[in-house]
Amino acid sequence: MAITTVVFDVNETLSDLTPMGARFAALGAPEGLGPLWFAATLREGMAQATGGELTPFAELATATAAGLLRRYGVADPDAGARHVVDGFLELPVHDDVHGGVAALRSAGLRLVTLSNGAASVAERLLGDHGLREQFDAVLSVEDAGIWKPAPASYAYALRACGVDAAESVMVAVHPWDLHGAARAGMATAWLDRHGDTWPGYLTPPTFTVGALPELAGHLA
16 A cells, blocks of 8 residues: 655654753753753653553643753753743754655655644744645644554544555654554654664664655655
């Protein structure tokens, strides 16, 4: 069965989270807390998913940011955490995103997003960078009731798009996300911008590309 629908992760896959480090630095905390904070937020969301629970990304992100800022002696960690999380509304997209989206659309593929964050944040990102009209749907796990990589999150996206798993491909920079999608029967595309090594304990991706425009050639 041919692939008709490309499902994108959003955070780090489309958006570039590098500027989040400057948000911590502006508060007097180490700039390197950016990746640690994002990983801690994902950890908390996935921990809840194991029990079938969901807390919105923004709530978890604010709590984990406040905890880190408190540890580094920031005077008002709660206000600082709000400053950090607000940075999600000002993120750039990666340099390869516009070209990759254009190539996939030219190949006749339908594009949607599935984020562990709020749909409104993904809408803002795509709208700010002139990409929103290229996507047929902007989906969030908040409507699925559980975070990725729980199987029900991918099943929700497939239902929303009205496609079988075999007709879809999940695109992400995170191996754990693609492992979850593979378990749900989807094809997977690892966007490996940094030449990393795939974890051997996870289901290998269907496709691996170093930049998003390369993917259209695999799917055409």
